[in-house]
Amino acid sequence: MSVPLGYYLTLGAVLFAIGLCGALTRKNAIAVLMSIEIMFNAAILNFVVFWHYLHNGALTGQVFALFAVAVAAAESAIGLALVIAVYRHYRSVNVDDMRTLKG
Amino acid sequence: MDAIFQLLQNSGAPMPEWLALALAILLPIVIVMGLFLTVFAFLTWVERKALGRIQNRRGPNRVGPVGLFQPVADGLKLLIKEDIVPGAADRVVHFLAPVLVVVPAFLVLTVVPVAKGFVPVDLNIGVLFALAVSTASVLAVFMAGWASRNKFSLLGAMRGVAQVVSYEVPMVLAAVVVLMAAGTLSSIGIVEAQRGWCGWFVCKPWGLVAFVIFQTCAMAEVARTPFDLPEAESEIVAGYHTEYSGFKFALFQMGEYVAAITMGGVTVTLFLGGYLGPGCDLPRIGWLVSAGWFFAKLGLVVVINIWARGTWPRVRVDQLLAFAWKVLLPLSLINIPAMALWYFLPNRLIGWIASAALLAVALVGLTRLNAGRAFEKRSYRFIS
Amino acid sequence: MNIAFYILAAVTLLGAALAVSLRNLVHCLLALVLFFVGVAGHFFLLRADFLGAVQILIYIGAVAVLILFAIMLTRNVSGTEGGGNSLGGAWWFGAGITAALAALATAAVRRSSLAATLSSPVTEQGIVKTMGRLLVTDWVVPLEIMAVLLTAALIGAVVVALEEDRKS
Numbered sequence: 001m002s003v004p005l006g007y008y009l010t011l012g013a014v015l016f017a018i019g020l021c022g023a024l025t026r027k028n029a030i031a032v033l034m035s036i037e038i039m040f041n042a043a044i045l046n047f048v049v050f051w052h053y054l055h056n057g058a059l060t061g062q063v064f065a066l067f068a069v070a071v072a073a074a075e076s077a078i079g080l081a082l083v084i085a086v087y088r089h090y091r092s093v094n095v096d097d098m099r100t101l102k103g
Numbered sequence: 104m105d106a107i108f109q110l111l112q113n114s115g116a117p118m119p120e121w122l123a124l125a126l127a128i129l130l131p132i133v134i135v136m137g138l139f140l141t142v143f144a145f146l147t148w149v150e151r152k153a154l155g156r157i158q159n160r161r162g163p164n165r166v167g168p169v170g171l172f173q174p175v176a177d178g179l180k181l182l183i184k185e186d187i188v189p190g191a192a193d194r195v196v197h198f199l200a201p202v203l204v205v206v207p208a209f210l211v212l213t214v215v216p217v218a219k220g221f222v223p224v225d226l227n228i229g230v231l232f233a234l235a236v237s238t239a240s241v242l243a244v245f246m247a248g249w250a251s252r253n254k255f256s257l258l259g260a261m262r263g264v265a266q267v268v269s270y271e272v273p274m275v276l277a278a279v280v281v282l283m284a285a286g287t288l289s290s291i292g293i294v295e296a297q298r299g300w301c302g303w304f305v306c307k308p309w310g311l312v313a314f315v316i317f318q319t320c321a322m323a324e325v326a327r328t329p330f331d332l333p334e335a336e337s338e339i340v341a342g343y344h345t346e347y348s349g350f351k352f353a354l355f356q357m358g359e360y361v362a363a364i365t366m367g368g369v370t371v372t373l374f375l376g377g378y379l380g381p382g383c384d385l386p387r388i389g390w391l392v393s394a395g396w397f398f399a400k401l402g403l404v405v406v407i408n409i410w411a412r413g414t415w416p417r418v419r420v421d422q423l424l425a426f427a428w429k430v431l432l433p434l435s436l437i438n439i440p441a442m443a444l445w446y447f448l449p450n451r452l453i454g455w456i457a458s459a460a461l462l463a464v465a466l467v468g469l470t471r472l473n474a475g476r477a478f479e480k481r482s483y484r485f486i487s
Numbered sequence: 488m489n490i491a492f493y494i495l496a497a498v499t500l501l502g503a504a505l506a507v508s509l510r511n512l513v514h515c516l517l518a519l520v521l522f523f524v525g526v527a528g529h530f531f532l533l534r535a536d537f538l539g540a541v542q543i544l545i546y547i548g549a550v551a552v553l554i555l556f557a558i559m560l561t562r563n564v565s566g567t568e569g570g571g572n573s574l575g576g577a578w579w580f581g582a583g584i585t586a587a588l589a590a591l592a593t594a595a596v597r598r599s600s601l602a603a604t605l606s607s608p609v610t611e612q613g614i615v616k617t618m619g620r621l622l623v624t625d626w627v628v629p630l631e632i633m634a635v636l637l638t639a640a641l642i643g644a645v646v647v648a649l650e651e652d653r654k655s
C-alpha cells in the first residue's frame with residue numbers, strides 16, 4: 001500500500017463534508033440521520049487510517065474504532081426511535097414542521 | 104489465491120505482473136462458481152427426487168435418464184419466460200433485489216475450504232466474514248418486498264426480515280463455541296483444530312448441541328422449510344417474490360438454494376471437520392481425497408436438510424419467533440459455559456459428564472418452560 | 488495496489504454523494520449501503536480485517552435495516568415520498584459552508600508534514616487474538632460500559648417508539 005497518508009485524510013475530510021452537507025440541507029429527518037451516519041463513518045475511517053499509518057505496534061486505534069462503531073449504532077437506533085415517535089405526533093417527518101417544543 | 108499468484112510468478116513464464124494478478128483473482132472465482140453451480144444444479148435434482156420419494160411419488164423422470172436434465176430444463180424455461188415488472192413498482196430496487204440475494208450466497212464461498220489447501224482466500228477472520236456477509240441478504244429480502252408495491256410481498260418481506268434477524272443471534276452464539284475451542288477465526292485453522300480421533304467438534308456434547316442449533320438457524324436464515332413462511336405458496340401467495348417472473352425468480356431460487364449449500368459448507372467446516380478424513384494427508388492425491396471427504400459431508404448435511412423439508416410441516420410465524428428467542432437463544436447461551444466446563448475441568452471425563460449434564464438439564468428445562476398448556480382429552484359425540 | 492484505493496474511494500464518494508442528494512428515500516438508503524460497503528472495503532485495504540467484518544455485520548446487517556424500517560413506518564400519508572424537492576430552502580448556504588469546510592480541511596492536510604507518510608507494512612498476524620486480549624484486560628471497563636450503553640439504548644428505543652394507546 002503505497003498511498004500516502006494525505007490522500008486518505010483528504011478522503012475522510014471530503015466524506016465528512018458530504019455528510020455535513022446532507023445534514024444541513026435535507027428536509028426529511030431520516031435523511032438527516034443518514035447523513036449523520038456518513039459523518040460517523042468518515043470519522044471512524046480517519047481513526048483506522050491513523051492506526052494503519054502510525055501505530056507502532058499498538059492496537060488502540062482499532063479498539064477505539066470498534067467502540068465508536070458500537071456507539072454509532074446505538075445512536076442511530078435511538079435517533080430513529082425518536083423520529084418514529086415524533087412522526088406519530090406530528091404526522092410528518094419534515095424537519096421544517098418540528099418547530100415548537102409544545103406538543 | 105496467493106498460492107496461484109506465487110506459482111505463476113515463479114514458473115518462469117514470460118508473464119507481466121498484472122496478468123498474473125488478474126489470473127490469480129479470476130481462476131479461483133471461476134473454479135468455485137463453476138463447481139458450486141454444478142453442485143447446485145445436481146442438488147436440485149436430488150432434492151426433487153428425494154422429496155418425491157418421501158411423498159410416495161417418483162419425482163421428475165421425463166427429461167433425460169431418471170430426470171437428470173431437469174435442472175437444465177428448469178433453467179431454460181425460466182430464462183425464456185417474459186419478465187413482468189409491475190407498473191407501480193420501483194424499477195431500480197425491483198431490479199437490484201434478486202442480485203443482492205445471490206451475491207452474499209456466493210461471497211461466503213470464498214472462505215469455505217473445499218479441499219486441503221484449497222480455499223480461495225484464507226482470511227484470518229474467515230468465519231466472522233462468512234457470518235457477516237450472510238446477514239447482508241436480509242436487506243435484499245426487504246427490498247424485494249418493498250419494491251413490489253404489493254401488500255402480500257411486504258408482509259412476506261417483514262416476516263422474512265424478522266425471521267432472519269431472530270435466527271442470526273443463536274447462529275453466531277453457536278459458532279462462538281467452536282471459536283472458543285479452536286482459538287482462531289480462520290476457517291483452515293478451525294478445520295485443522297479438529298484433527299485426531301473424535302476430534303470433530305460434533306463429537307463433543309457442546310459441539311453436538313451447537314451443530315443442531317447452527318444447522319437449524321442456517322435453515323431458518325435461508326428460509327427453507329419448515330421455516331419457509333416468507334415464501335409459502337399456500338399462505339401469502341409466494342411472499343416477497345410474488346411479483347417476480349422469469350430469470351429474476353430463478354435468481355431468487357438460486358440464491359436461496361446456493362445459500363443453503365453454502366451454509367451447509369460452513370457447518371461442515373465448523374463442526375464436521377471440513378475436509379479431514381482418513382487419507383487426506385497422502386502426498387500426491389491427498390487434496391483429491393480431502394475434496395471427496397468435504398463433498399461427502401456436504402452431501403450428508405444437504406440430505407438432512409432435504410429430509411427435514413420433506414418431513415416437517417411449516418411452523419407458524421409466532422411459533423417461529425418464539426422458538427428462536429425462547430429456546431435456541433438460551434440454549435446457545437448455556438452452551439458457552441458448558442464448553443468452558445468441558446475445557447477447563449482438570450479431569451477430562453468429569454468435564455464431558457459435567458457439560459453433558461448441564462446441557463441436558465438446560466434442554467429439558469427449556470422445553471418444560473415453553474411447553475404451554477396441555478389440552479384435555481377430547482370427547483366425540485356421534486350424531487347418527 | 489493503488490488501483491484498489493482509487494476504486495474504493497470512487498465507490499465511497501459516489502455512495503455518499505448519492506445518499507445526500509437523491510430524492511427517493513429508499514434510493515438514498517441503497518446509496519448509503521454502497522457507501523458502507525466502500526468503507527468496509529477501505530477497512531480491509533488498511534488491514535483492519537476485524538473492523539471491516541464488524542462494519543459489514545453492524546452497518547449493513549443492522550443499521551441499514553433499521554433505517555429501512557423507520558422509512559417504512561413514517562411514510563407520508565399523502566403518498567408522495569418526501570415531497571417535491573428533497574432539499575429545503577437556502578440549500579446553497581449549506582452546500583457553500585460544507586464546500587468551504589472541505590477546502591479548509593484539504594488545505595490543512597496538505598500543509599502538514601505528516602501527510603506524506605507512507606505506510607509501514609503491517610506484519611501482525613494475530614490481530615484478532617491481540618484485540619480480544621486487549622478488550623478483556625486493558626479495555627474491559629469501556630467494554631462493560633459499552634454493554635450497558637447498548638442495553639440502555641435498546642430499552643430506551645423500544646420505550647420511545649412504543650405506542651401510547653394505554654389510557655391510564
